[in-house]
Amino acid sequence: MNNTLRMLCNASGAGGHTAVSEVVKALVSDYADEVRVDALGNVIATRKCGKEGAPVLLLEAHIDEIGFIVTHVDEDGFVHVSNCGGIDRRVLAAAEVTLLTEPPLAGVFCSTPPHLAGEDGKLKPLDEMGIDIGYPAEEAKALVEKGTRGVFRAHFEELSEHLVCAKALDDRVGCAAVIEAMRLLKDEDLSCDVTALFAVQEEVGGAGATVAAFGIDPSAAIATDVSFAVTPDATPHKCGKLGEGPMIGVSPTLDYALTEQIKAIAKRCGIAVQYEVMGGSTGTDADSIFVSKCGVPTALLSIPQRYMHTPIEVIDVRDAKGVAKLMAEVAKEGIASC
Numbered sequence: 242m243n244n245t246l247r248m249l250c251n252a253s254g255a256g257g258h259t260a261v262s263e264v265v266k267a268l269v270s271d272y273a274d275e276v277r278v279d280a281l282g283n284v285i286a287t288r289k290c291g292k293e294g295a296p297v298l299l300l301e302a303h304i305d306e307i308g309f310i311v312t313h314v315d316e317d318g319f320v321h322v323s324n325c326g327g328i329d330r331r332v333l334a335a336a337e338v339t340l341l342t343e344p345p346l347a348g349v350f351c352s353t354p355p356h357l358a359g360e361d362g363k364l365k366p367l368d369e370m371g372i373d374i375g376y377p378a379e380e381a382k383a384l385v386e387k388g389t390r391g392v393f394r395a396h397f398e399e400l401s402e403h404l405v406c407a408k409a410l411d412d413r414v415g416c417a418a419v420i421e422a423m424r425l426l427k428d429e430d431l432s433c434d435v436t437a438l439f440a441v442q443e444e445v446g447g448a449g450a451t452v453a454a455f456g457i458d459p460s461a462a463i464a465t466d467v468s469f470a471v472t473p474d475a476t477p478h479k480c481g482k483l484g485e486g487p488m489i490g491v492s493p494t495l496d497y498a499l500t501e502q503i504k505a506i507a508k509r510c511g512i513a514v515q516y517e518v519m520g521g522s523t524g525t526d527a528d529s530i531f532v533s534k535c536g537v538p539t540a541l542l543s544i545p546q547r548y549m550h551t552p553i554e555v556i557d558v559r560d561a562k563g564v565a566k567l568m569a570e571v572a573k574e575g576i577a578s579c
Contacts (some may be wrong), residue, residue: 257310
């Protein structure tokens with residue numbers, strides 16, 4: 242799984258830039274009967290069970306990452322951007338980025354020295370923060386067009402035996418889990434078709450999952466995304482813990498029967514799980530899927546993650562493997578409500 246994660250996280254996929262789609266397509270193709278990329282860049286891989294009229298179980302994760310879009314280059318050659326997704330401005334000063342020009346350009350967000358900013362220096366709005374690409378204004382303007390996308394600089398570090406650190410683990414780790422689930426199902430005799438959806442544009446509103454779910458028309462769905470893991474500055478009861486298993490979502494918008502089926506499978510198979518209780522919507526693609534067409538019974542499995550929406554996101558690969566195992570076991574058992 243680490244090799245899969247490295248390939249996924251090092252690919253670029255900010256809103257509207259879908260180079261990562263081809264990486265996902267290559268990784269999942271050995272485990273599906275058919276793989277296609279739709280008009281938006283969603284990757285849709287289907288494993289047929291061979292039974293006519295069989296129900297369809299959808300396994301979903303999103304492939305886009307938070308990033309930037311260039312608004313202009315100023316008279317000093319600094320590149321200015323707006324956000325593609327929920328950027329945390331606190332992490333931007335001195336952050337390394339890649340502008341997705343051809344060829345790509347390295348850059349760094351400008352950082353005001355504390356000697357000049359003062360102890361109470363306030364964060365500037367994103368559009369006032371420049372990116373230094375090392376070129377004078379005339380060359381910078383020629384190299385970087387308005388609308389160019391940017392992402393945090395790719396890196397992938399194995400922190401310990403089980404923990405890895407990278408950009409875009411939100412939600413490439415979910416993609417890795419879905420790919421692993423498809424691998425586990427490759428030679429299984431199933432009673433349902435299984436379709437894996439790797440959706441674009443989750444970070445900018447969920448359009449990818451909305452249109453793909455409408456086209457797939459699944460009988461039930463399990464979405465996976467990251468959620469908050471405990472850190473020293475976080476509220477423990479609102480977070481999961483790394484290495485203690487997937488977080489099963491419990492929410493008024495999530496399907497009770499499918500969630501209970503997953504809980505029973507986890508108990509029977511000895512898969513460690515945690516719980517994530519939400520009072521309404523989930524803030525994930527599950528919100529787009531469950532209202533598709535006449536409604537889709539949908540469950541949510543979250544992977545605990547530290548430092549969300551930063552260049553140094555951290556996860557435990559054991560939690561992702563737990564998600565993959567639960568998804569595969571639901572497919573093998575069959576959708577309880579069908």
